[in-house]
């Protein structure tokens with residue numbers, strides 16, 4: 001599955017594409033919602049490492065506007081539940097991710113993103 | 124003598140070579156292979172158990188994803204994302220342990236991630252499928268570039284020439300027979316081999332196979348059955364020599380221009396110096412492993 005937890009880590013790796021290569025932009029996506037187990041310990045630990053702006057923008061591309069534009073100072077359970085839903089319960093099943101810089105298209109099929117490149121594109 | 128494992132010499136384009144002798148094979152045998160691979164090795168389970176809640180990791184060459192559900196005693200406290208070159212293995216990994224996992228189709232030579240985005244990375248029984256020394260070094264570099272330069276931890280596991288006495292395999296040039304193979308410091312090179320995977324076709328197909336004449340010279344009915352209902356795939360492996368995995372890490376650190384050794388306590392060292400420490404390395408059950416941690420001042 002491509003959930004936003006993974007999307008927040010992926011970047012374009014085409015040869016020479018070293019800046020503005022993150023976050024990849026979703027295109028023509030089909031999404032599915034699936035409940036996942038809520039784990040506040042995981043979320044608290046992961047939170048400082050999230051690229052926040054990328055997460056907020058990408059969630060909006062998937063039609064979810066529940067995250068605040070700025071990371072809140074006070075971390076309560078309500079916020080963690082919202083974060084949990086955005087990171088772990090929205091599954092991108094089909095579609096593509098496009099590099100904002102070089103426009104390379106990484107297809108997503110049956111929930112699996114294809115990050116393989118052709119020989120001449122490898123960095 | 125069992126002719127199980129045979130030495131090979133790698134030639135041609137390594138990408139195409141690995142496509143034919145690794146990726147295609149795993150795509151063909153995925154289901155059967157996966158049914159035989161379910162027990163995590165102890166050192167790997169211990170490594171994952173030692174990681175704090177909230178860490179996110181990469182399993183580079185995840186195969187059927189058997190490490191993705193770890194740690195079993197505190198599920199969901201970590202997220203390990205699986206990368207593999209075999210789409211059919213990934214389809215199995217996608218729901219391993221009856222939960223949805225995160226998997227990515229990719230090559231272990233590449234870094235399709237924000238640099239340093241992961242807290243940890245594991246590469247288990249994967250780098251030995253790469254067909255040149257240079258490519259194995261690149262895979263180690265890519266793994267190290269995926270983890271945090273400040274504290275990222277990594278564990279690498281590869282198949283050893285030195286095989287467990289319990290192992291059924293006989294390795295050409297290996298040490299199982301008790302003959303000591305001399306490996307000099309300059310030549311920590313293992314051996315390139317094919318390891319067959321025999322895929323039995325579903326028994327329902329067998330009825331369609333015409334019966335063969337069983338009195339054929341020197342061939343038992345059992346062998347004929349075997350021949351007619353099974354297909355063997357040769358998987359490429361580079362079996363590592365003692366010290367060879369450490370050597371790869373030394374060369375990877377040199378290429379990345381980072382120090383190899385424990386974090387320096389010398390206060391005169393300039394800020395920004397970065398390095399990689401070997402936490403432990405050794406041999407376990409026919410495999411060599413090395414655990415690493417990156418550091419930066």
Ligand SMILES: [Zn+2]
Nearest residue numbers: 012017099102
């Ligand atoms: Zn790009």
